[in-house]
Amino acid sequence: MANNFxxxxxxxxxxxxxxxxxxxxxxxxxxxxSDRISAxxxxxxxxxxxxxxxxxxxxxRQRSHGARSTGRLAHGQAGGQLEExxxxxxxxxxLLTAPxxxxxxxxxxxxxxxxxxxxxxxxxxxxxxxxxLQLPELEPPPTLAPVLLGSGRRKQKLRLSVFQKExxxxxxxxxxxxEPPGNPDASSLTSSLNLTFATPLQPHSVRxxxxxxxxxxxxxxxxxxxxxxxxxxxxxxxxxxxxLEDTQPFSQPLVGHSPNVHYSLPHPYPGPEDAEGTVxxxxxxxxxxxxxxxxxxxxxxxxxxxxxxxxxxxxxxxNPEESSGDEDISDRPASSELASNVPEFLxxxxxxQFLEPAPSSGATVLSSxxxxxxxxxxxxxxxxxxPRPRQDPHKGGLNHYTKLFSFYAKMPMERKALxxxxxxxxxxxxxxxxxxxxxxxxxxxxxxxxxxxELLMRRQGLVTDQVSLHVLxxxxxxxEYRQLIIPCAFSGNSVFPAQ
Amino acid sequence: xxxxxxxxxxKHVKRKAPRGxxxxxxxxxxxxxxxxxxxxxxxxxxxxxFIHRLxxxxxxxxxxxxxxxxxxxxxxxxxxxxxxKSRA
Numbered sequence: 001m002a003n004n005f006x007x008x009x010x011x012x013x014x015x016x017x018x019x020x021x022x023x024x025x026x027x028x029x030x031x032x033x034s035d036r037i038s039a040x041x042x043x044x045x046x047x048x049x050x051x052x053x054x055x056x057x058x059x060x061r062q063r064s065h066g067a068r069s070t071g072r073l074a075h076g077q078a079g080g081q082l083e084e085x086x087x088x089x090x091x092x093x094x095l096l097t098a099p100x101x102x103x104x105x106x107x108x109x110x111x112x113x114x115x116x117x118x119x120x121x122x123x124x125x126x127x128x129x130x131x132x133l134q135l136p137e138l139e140p141p142p143t144l145a146p147v148l149l150g151s152g153r154r155k156q157k158l159r160l161s162v163f164q165k166e167x168x169x170x171x172x173x174x175x176x177x178x179e180p181p182g183n184p185d186a187s188s189l190t191s192s193l194n195l196t197f198a199t200p201l202q203p204h205s206v207r208x209x210x211x212x213x214x215x216x217x218x219x220x221x222x223x224x225x226x227x228x229x230x231x232x233x234x235x236x237x238x239x240x241x242x243x244l245e246d247t248q249p250f251s252q253p254l255v256g257h258s259p260n261v262h263y264s265l266p267h268p269y270p271g272p273e274d275a276e277g278t279v280x281x282x283x284x285x286x287x288x289x290x291x292x293x294x295x296x297x298x299x300x301x302x303x304x305x306x307x308x309x310x311x312x313x314x315x316x317x318x319n320p321e322e323s324s325g326d327e328d329i330s331d332r333p334a335s336s337e338l339a340s341n342v343p344e345f346l347x348x349x350x351x352x353q354f355l356e357p358a359p360s361s362g363a364t365v366l367s368s369x370x371x372x373x374x375x376x377x378x379x380x381x382x383x384x385x386x387p388r389p390r391q392d393p394h395k396g397g398l399n400h401y402t403k404l405f406s407f408y409a410k411m412p413m414e415r416k417a418l419x420x421x422x423x424x425x426x427x428x429x430x431x432x433x434x435x436x437x438x439x440x441x442x443x444x445x446x447x448x449x450x451x452x453x454e455l456l457m458r459r460q461g462l463v464t465d466q467v468s469l470h471v472l473x474x475x476x477x478x479x480e481y482r483q484l485i486i487p488c489a490f491s492g493n494s495v496f497p498a499q
Numbered sequence: 500x501x502x503x504x505x506x507x508x509x510k511h512v513k514r515k516a517p518r519g520x521x522x523x524x525x526x527x528x529x530x531x532x533x534x535x536x537x538x539x540x541x542x543x544x545x546x547x548x549f550i551h552r553l554x555x556x557x558x559x560x561x562x563x564x565x566x567x568x569x570x571x572x573x574x575x576x577x578x579x580x581x582x583x584k585s586r587a
Binding site: 394400404405406409410413417420424427428429430431433436437447448449454459460477478 | 523
């Protein structure tokens with residue numbers, strides 16, 4: 001009798017309440033003083049002791065023919081549960097009527113509350129059949145418990161269903177009607193049993209989504225477009241995201257900052273191989289695109305694709321705004337100056353070529369922007385390329401903060417307001433750089449150090465005597481940056497970062 | 500080794516700081532100065548806090564004018580106040 005219940009049942013409020021209700025008696029005035037005290041003691045020890053032990057104690061107590069339990073039960077019965085609307089009875093009713101959410105619960109559901117209100121003499125019969133009959137009011141018969149214990153959850157469900165049927169119909173097919181008339185709990189219990197009968201299937205299925213990890217939705221097309229734009233960007237300047245891009249010595253930016261901020265991010269992705277195939281088809285068709293020359297010589301490396309995909313996906317998750325900003329360049333107009341530079345860097349990275357097919361294929365597959373990317377691919381854009389490179393990564397970076405602004409504001413915003421935010425941020429960054437220069441010069445240095453930053457924040461009133469810089473770092477920065485900034489002791493008598 | 504040199508795929512950082520963007524910005528503005536390795540993270544923190552204050556102020560302005568959305572003039576008014584505060 002050590003373990004009446006399956007070990008994997010988790011303590012929930014319901015189960016704890018049940019324990020409490022099981023172990024403690026209803027506070028009926030007719031009860032003997034000693035019984036009440038003992039009940040209170042059991043009540044007290046219930047929350048502190050473990051569930052299983054409680055259960056064993058309870059079941060042992062209940063199953064035994066000890067005078068205490070019988071006396072308590074007798075008195076409990078004498079009290080009657082409906083005469084007084086105590087919190088106990090209310091709780092019991094709640095427990096009985098409320099649908100169970102856990103599989104294991106049904107046992108205790110059966111077991112429940114009615115302990116105090118049990119029909120005394122029938123209970124004391126203690127025969128399995130009678131116990132089953134009395135189930136609505138009684139604790140779960142110990143015979144069933146081991147059965148339930150031994151089997152897995154599914155089996156428990158099945159047996160419980162059989163058990164419940166027995167409860168309802170009685171071992172000889174009699175409907176359960178043996179409880180005293182004033183025992184609505186029984187009917188409620190059966191109804192709750194019915195309820196729980198239905199629920200055991202649910203909790204298992206309901207639990208599944210929580211436990212089962214759904215594979216992350218893959219938005220490969222996004223990645224492709226992002227890569228393409230990134231590559232375009234990388235032609236312009238150093239890559240924004242270090243995780244995604246290796247150092248690419250592209251000096252000239254790609255033109256093609258079309259206002260594609262509205263590129264919808266979730267795009268279907270045909271898959272790297274398909275992308276390459278389609279790209280090759282398309283690239284062969286579009287000759288004037290000098291950039292497409294890259295595509296022809298070398299097929300994309302699938303390995304690079306996969307690892308880049310992962311990193312891109314991660315990056316994409318991190319910087320959707322930057323990707324959208326980068327996607328703006330997916331048109332890739334091929335100006336002559338760009339073309340001249342392109343061949344130099346063509347052999348530089350396989351990744352670029354790989355990037356090109358993926359995003360371009362994604363772009364073409366996209367239904368949202370069918371025309372523009374195709375046009376961009378096939379038609380050289382004679383736009384001025386020079387201002388682009390400055391603007392795009394700059395805008396991309398500012399977009400990052402703009403999105404944070406809309407997140408912090410928690411209210412819908414106008415587009416003009418967002419542009420205004422960008423301008424403000426631009427101005428603020430200029431002021432910031434000036435201040436840092438002044439501070440560094442004041443300290444006689446040519447390098448701006450974190451102390452200068454701290455001084456700046458102190459002057460701005462962000463860092464006060466009450467709020468230190470470390471507190472702000474903890475609040476607003478992710479763990480990786482916090483590790484960079486706040487010195488922490490590591491093993492081997494080392495502190496990182498070094499003071 | 501105290502910290503890992505690379506970020507594995509599983510451990511992708513949420514809300515990454517655009518460190519490259521910030522470094523490039525600083526370089527463009529003050530080419531004669533250098534920015535330390537941890538400085539740009541703190542600059543990012545500074546920007547975050549600035550944006551935070553700006554958003555709060557803009558939201559307050561919008562709510563005061565009983566608007567459901569934040570309009571440009573709300574942002575402008577908020578920017579004036581916050582830029583002034585950041586200057587001091």
